[in-house]
Amino acid sequence: xxxxxxxxxxxxxxxxxxxxxxxxxxxxxxxxxxxxxxxxxxxxxxxxxxxxxxxxxxxxxxxxxxxxxxxxxxxxxxxxxxxxxxxxxxxxxxxxxxxxxxxxxxxxxxxxxxxxxxxxxxxxxxxxxxxxxxxxxxxxxxxxxxxxxxxxxxxxxxxxxxxxxxxxxxxxxxxxxxxxxxxxxxxxxxxxxxxxxxxxxxxxxxxxxxxxxxxxxxxxxxxxxxxxxxxxxxxxxxxxxxxxxxxxxxxxxxxxxxxxxxxxxxxxxxxxxxxxxxxxxxxxxxxxxxxxxxxxxxxxxxxxxxxxxxxxxxxxxxxxxxxxxxxxxxxxxxxxxxxxxxxxxxxxxxxxxxxxxxxxxxxxxxxxxxxxxxxxxxxxxxxxxxxxxxxxxxxxxxxxxxxxxxxxxxxxxxxxxxxxxxxxxxxxxxxxxxxxxxxxxxxxxxxxxxxxxxxxxxxxxxxxxxxxxxxxxxxxxxxxxxxxxxxxxxxxxxxxxxxxxxxxxxxxxxxxxxxxxxxxxxxxxxxxxxxxxxxxxxxxxxxxxxxxxxxxxxxxxxxxxxxxxxxxxxxxxxxxxxxxxxxxxxxxxxxxxxxxxxxxxxxxxxxxxxxxxxxxxxxxxxxxxxxxxxxxxxxxxxxxxxxxxxxxxxxxxxxxxxxxxxxxxxxxxxxxxxxxxxxxxxxxxxxxxxxxxxxxxxxxxxxxxxxxxxxxxxxxxxxxxxxxxxxxxxxxxxxxxxxxxxx
Amino acid sequence: xxxxxxxxxxxxxxxxxxxxxxxxxxxxxxxxxxxxxxxxxxxxxxxxxxxxxxxxxxxxxxxxxxxxxxxxxxxxxxxxxxxxxxxxxxxxxxxxxxxxxxxxxxxxxxxxxxxxxxxxxxxxxxxxxxxxxxxxxxxxxxxxxxxxxxxxxxxxxxxxxxxxxxxxxxxxxxxxxxxxxxxxxxxxxxxxxxxxxxxxxxxxxxxxxxxxxxxxxxxxxxxxxxxxxxxxxxxx
Numbered sequence: 001x002x003x004x005x006x007x008x009x010x011x012x013x014x015x016x017x018x019x020x021x022x023x024x025x026x027x028x029x030x031x032x033x034x035x036x037x038x039x040x041x042x043x044x045x046x047x048x049x050x051x052x053x054x055x056x057x058x059x060x061x062x063x064x065x066x067x068x069x070x071x072x073x074x075x076x077x078x079x080x081x082x083x084x085x086x087x088x089x090x091x092x093x094x095x096x097x098x099x100x101x102x103x104x105x106x107x108x109x110x111x112x113x114x115x116x117x118x119x120x121x122x123x124x125x126x127x128x129x130x131x132x133x134x135x136x137x138x139x140x141x142x143x144x145x146x147x148x149x150x151x152x153x154x155x156x157x158x159x160x161x162x163x164x165x166x167x168x169x170x171x172x173x174x175x176x177x178x179x180x181x182x183x184x185x186x187x188x189x190x191x192x193x194x195x196x197x198x199x200x201x202x203x204x205x206x207x208x209x210x211x212x213x214x215x216x217x218x219x220x221x222x223x224x225x226x227x228x229x230x231x232x233x234x235x236x237x238x239x240x241x242x243x244x245x246x247x248x249x250x251x252x253x254x255x256x257x258x259x260x261x262x263x264x265x266x267x268x269x270x271x272x273x274x275x276x277x278x279x280x281x282x283x284x285x286x287x288x289x290x291x292x293x294x295x296x297x298x299x300x301x302x303x304x305x306x307x308x309x310x311x312x313x314x315x316x317x318x319x320x321x322x323x324x325x326x327x328x329x330x331x332x333x334x335x336x337x338x339x340x341x342x343x344x345x346x347x348x349x350x351x352x353x354x355x356x357x358x359x360x361x362x363x364x365x366x367x368x369x370x371x372x373x374x375x376x377x378x379x380x381x382x383x384x385x386x387x388x389x390x391x392x393x394x395x396x397x398x399x400x401x402x403x404x405x406x407x408x409x410x411x412x413x414x415x416x417x418x419x420x421x422x423x424x425x426x427x428x429x430x431x432x433x434x435x436x437x438x439x440x441x442x443x444x445x446x447x448x449x450x451x452x453x454x455x456x457x458x459x460x461x462x463x464x465x466x467x468x469x470x471x472x473x474x475x476x477x478x479x480x481x482x483x484x485x486x487x488x489x490x491x492x493x494x495x496x497x498x499x500x501x502x503x504x505x506x507x508x509x510x511x512x513x514x515x516x517x518x519x520x521x522x523x524x525x526x527x528x529x530x531x532x533x534x535x536x537x538x539x540x541x542x543x544x545x546x547x548x549x550x551x552x553x554x555x556x557x558x559x560x561x562x563x564x565x566x567x568x569x570x571x572x573x574x575x576x577x578x579x580x581x582x583x584x585x586x587x588x589x590x591x592x593x594x595x596x597x598x599x600x601x602x603x604x605x606x607x608x609x610x611x612x613x614x615x616x617x618x619x620x621x622x623x624x625x626x627x628x629x630x631x632x633x634x635x636x637x638x639x640x641x642x643x644x645x646x647x648x649x650x651x652x653x654x655x656x657x658x659x660x661x662x663x664x665x666x667x668x669x670x671x672x673x674x675x676x677x678x679x680x681x682x683x684x685x686x687x688x689x690x691x692x693x694x695x696x697x698x699x700x701x702x703x704x705x706x707x708x709x710x711x712x713x714x715x716x717x718x719x720x721x722x723x724x725x726x727x728x729x730x731x732x733x734x735x736x737x738x739x740x741x742x743x
Numbered sequence: 744x745x746x747x748x749x750x751x752x753x754x755x756x757x758x759x760x761x762x763x764x765x766x767x768x769x770x771x772x773x774x775x776x777x778x779x780x781x782x783x784x785x786x787x788x789x790x791x792x793x794x795x796x797x798x799x800x801x802x803x804x805x806x807x808x809x810x811x812x813x814x815x816x817x818x819x820x821x822x823x824x825x826x827x828x829x830x831x832x833x834x835x836x837x838x839x840x841x842x843x844x845x846x847x848x849x850x851x852x853x854x855x856x857x858x859x860x861x862x863x864x865x866x867x868x869x870x871x872x873x874x875x876x877x878x879x880x881x882x883x884x885x886x887x888x889x890x891x892x893x894x895x896x897x898x899x900x901x902x903x904x905x906x907x908x909x910x911x912x913x914x915x916x917x918x919x920x921x922x923x924x925x926x927x928x929x930x931x932x933x934x935x936x937x938x939x940x941x942x943x944x945x946x947x948x949x950x951x952x953x954x955x956x957x958x959x960x961x962x963x964x965x966x967x968x969x970x971x972x973x974x975x976x977x978x979x
């Protein structure tokens with residue numbers, strides 16, 4: 001009897017704990033930004049249920065702050081119809097991780113949604129919009145603000161050729177300026193901040209006007225349309241001043257107070273129309289086909305981004321980690337803050353990156369048993385988002401310092417790759433990078449290489465360790481990506497290639513700047529014969545690296561002076577920085593360097609290695625090139641590259657522009673063309689996706705070992721030339737076969 | 744300045760203005776609105792700024808020119824309201840201009856018209872609220888069939904204008920065509936911005952050369968409405 005009672009009690013207890021665990025089934029834990037009260041912001045954990053019918057659960061990649069509204073709520077200003085605690089945010093881009101029945105979206109899709117600053121969000125699927133391919137996450141994350149700006153411009157009914165004055169160069173004003181231009185308006189952007197006016201210029205706005213210095217000029221504008229986007233209640237007076245007879249004045253910014261002593265006789269004298277343009281009057285979906293609903297406006301904005309008709313990169317003032325939210329909003333609250341767009345990057349590893357899974361019944365049972373026997377809860381469930389074809393290349397990170405953070409962020413959002421292991425001698429760095437990703441971490445490379453959960457390694461270590469670690473990884477059967485440069489010597493490069501060949505693995509070097517949209521577009525144009533035969537290239541690269549850099553890198557995350565020594569770095573600015581440009585210029589030209597003459601100098605004396613290099617070289621095709629690079633530049637950075645041919649010339653950076661005697665891709669011959677509005681680069685993510693494609697699908701490697709070796713050969717020859725004060729022939733690359741796999 | 748001989752004159756819909764018709768040296772007829780003072784009489788020679796002269800459209804009888812001119816400010820105000828068939832309209836004010844506007848609202852298909860005007864000016868077919876009663880917007884809203892699509896402020900002061908913003912339906916239009924005595928302290932967020940209102944500010948008795956084309960078109964249309972019996976100036 002006692003045994004039966006015990007059995008019944010145990011069964012009852014087990015049942016209770018199973019039910020407890022089932023309550024947790026399908027619960028996802030995320031983090032969100034919250035305003036607890038005016039001026040108080042924090043990031044807090046929350047729980048979200050699994051999606052029901054017609055719902056989706058998304059994992060946020062980026063969320064954009066709408067500075068005007070969110071600052072007003074944060075500070076508790078007038079005309080803010082919200083209560084605390086308040087979860088701010090209304091514009092984010094993320095990846096679908098779970099889908100309820102009937103939802104039209106699929107797991108793995110990238111979507112925009114008008115969601116808060118939170119790592120996870122559940123929506124009706126009708127409130128999320130698939131992001132078209134080719135749209136950078138940064139632009140997509142601004143879609144809600146694009147919707148607001150589009151609505152305002154639409155209310156203005158701009159006719160082509162009309163004069164449009166846009167008051168305010170915050171994010172909404174900036175987007176409205178560009179959209180008004182797209183609508184055919186002749187736009188003048190007006191602000192009191194020279195910094196924001198510079199941003200407007202960088203975005204291609206026709207004309208800017210500093211309202212503080214040139215206030216009298218407002219009256220001379222006689223605009224047909226004035227778009228008030230400051231949110232300053234007194235700005236309507238300036239709007240009337242800038243308006244011409246019969247003008248439309250669009251109230252786009254939510255004014256945060258009372259407009260004092262508004263003299264309507266001025267408005268009456270000019271026969272002005274003031275038009276409120278808050279988006280709350282816009283229907284969510286299209287009740288009648290063709291209605292400008294929220295969905296249609298957002299889809300339009302995303303399509304304009306996809307067509308590169310809007311420029312958003314210069315709008316990004318700051319990209320912050322979610323745990324910096326308190327600081328971010330405190331900064332936004334300062335009157336002197338001139339931020340335009342601020343993004344929260346939820347793809348940066350941190351506690352908010354915990355992922356979700358639908359918990360299996362077995363796991364529920366195990367969780368119940370664990371609770372019953374007092375072992376505490378199981379680790380939070382983790383699973384990776386399903387890729388469209390279910391195939392994922394699993395990376396182990398070797399070296400978890402500075403650049404590895406960027407790579408980890410890129411891998412987290414890659415469509416066909418992920419992180420499963422992180423290793424670093426400083427195990428805390430490895431732990432930090434693995435946190436929230438479900439990846440294991442260790443201080444041992446051997447442990448990582450022994451793991452069956454690792455298909456490929458990314459080696460992000462001091463340069464002199466690239467070769468031995470790459471060889472070790474290849475011998476363990478792992479595919480290999482090394483950070484740039486390939487190694488410190490050509491001999492090491494050959495060792496790596498040899499090891500990869502013997503093991504039949506893919507070896508590549510992360511020369512990801514080839515995926516810079518300007519470089520990609522330049523390559524396309526050159527492939528179409530824009531310049532004819534290429535005759536020359538020019539590279540100018542300059543930036544400043546102070547003493548701290550040589551001691552601890554850019555961030556101090558993994559403090560070490562290895563960069564300052566030839567033995568560990570292989571050289572200075574040439575191998576450390578300019579190698580990227582040498583790589584992609586060679587890729588554009590389609591030819592390795594055959595001979596090189598170089599001089600180097602170390603003006604600063606901050607490191608053993610050179611801080612300046614100047615070199616001339618001849619490609620195997622006969623084209624010639626020059627490179628001038630320094631890390632001792634005083635003042636703003638220089639980053640200018642160009643290519644010339646017998647039919648024209650092309651400037652790759654800072655803005656892609658070209659002139660050709662040929663008409664290519666519809667670009668008229670005989671005049672300059674600037675290609676603006678290219679998507680913000682997602683270089684690193686694209687590189688890893690291409691590498692995963694090479695391993696999983698046999699596609700070409702993004703950078704072949706031979707190409708990376710050719711860059712190394714040029715660099716090594718340049719150093720020899722500088723040392724021997726003569727022109728040096730570059731060693732011929734040892735051509736590998738296939739897709740970059742050296743067999 | 745153009746020298747003209749005054750052929751006829753009449754009070755405009757606003758007592759501060761008079762409408763004139765005159766001929767220039769080439770016997771071409773012109774119409775213009777001018778402030779009441781100084782008053783010009785028939786056959787007086789006057790000099791009028793060229794910018795204020797409105798031509799007589801070719802297909803409009805000259806003897807109706809003064810009537811058309813008298814109706815033109817009301818036509819402009821009604822056009823600013825952007826009425827559609829089925830609209831509901833609230834007119835604030837009760838003078839001649841308001842009556843003319845009410846006629847045009849009916850011509851343009853307004854479903855109902857409310858008048859918030861001075862006592863003694865009640866028109867039998869309109870909803871009427873005494874202007875001097877100090878009503879709150881909520882009281883007027885209770886009495887109206889619905890929120891009006893347009894509110895035309897032709898009289899009253901700041902109180903009535905601000906009330907008009909509250910009364911007007913979302914995405915509606917408030918026309919302010921009366922001079923407000925003082926500058927306002929106005930919170931534009933709750934009604935104008937958030938509810939998507941349009942405020943059309945205008946002075947219907949003031950015009951310039953850019954308005955000539957609109958005048959000619961309006962004169963022809965008002966003439967048609969008179970011919971059709973939809974506007975009855977002789978009633979006033």
